[in-house]
Amino acid sequence: MSDKQIKISSNTISKYLSFFEEAYVIYHANRYDVKGSRYFSTPLKYYFADIGLRNARLNFRQVEDTHIMENIIYNDLLRRGYNIDVGVVEHDFKKNGNRRKIQLEVDFVINKGHQRYYIQSALNVGSTEKREQETASLKKIGDSFKKIVIVRKHIIPKHDNDGILYIGVEDFLLNEAIIDL
Numbered sequence: 580m581s582d583k584q585i586k587i588s589s590n591t592i593s594k595y596l597s598f599f600e601e602a603y604v605i606y607h608a609n610r611y612d613v614k615g616s617r618y619f620s621t622p623l624k625y626y627f628a629d630i631g632l633r634n635a636r637l638n639f640r641q642v643e644d645t646h647i648m649e650n651i652i653y654n655d656l657l658r659r660g661y662n663i664d665v666g667v668v669e670h671d672f673k674k675n676g677n678r679r680k681i682q683l684e685v686d687f688v689i690n691k692g693h694q695r696y697y698i699q700s701a702l703n704v705g706s707t708e709k710r711e712q713e714t715a716s717l718k719k720i721g722d723s724f725k726k727i728v729i730v731r732k733h734i735i736p737k738h739d740n741d742g743i744l745y746i747g748v749e750d751f752l753l754n755e756a757i758i759d760l
Contacts (some may be wrong), residue, residue, distance in 0.1 A: 592594060607624065613666045656687060665687065667683070688702045704730055728743055728746075
């Protein structure tokens with residue numbers, strides 16, 4: 580921990596996180612290699628069961644709209660009964676003649692029965708650059724399952740040329756069937 584130079588082992592942190600999960604204060608999502616169809620053992624991604632508790636604990640100092648919206652979407656997907664993972668997609672490319680490999684994140688890979696959806700949470704995708712950034716991971720997935728971007732502002736649901744569905748967070752929260760458009 581940085582302020583007081585207190586050393587805490589990773590084992591202790593894991594135990595605390597486990598206690599918080601058992602008390603339903605937080606939930607975790609596993610990281611899933613979308614192309615390799617396998618799970619990574621670490622790191623897990625954690626979401627608060629109640630955003631209000633998170634904000635109160637932080638004295639409302641860290642209001643990060645992107646994380647809060649992602650957490651709200653996670654909680655709603657959990658309420659709907661989906662199994663939720665965080666997707667990882669490797670991207671190989673050349674830059675300045677050098678071959679590079681990076682991992683792109685898909686905010687949610689959700690499954691229920693034979694249904695699977697890939698969901699990206701984004702405050703906005705107003706600019707071409709931002710839209711490309713938010714959809715890069717989705718475009719690297721070669722299967723035919725539905726790909727969705729959920730944005731903060733109210734928009735008319737639409738598909739782009741790559742078949743990606745764009746919907747507003749309010750429509751997503753109020754209409755469970757909207758992801759099947």
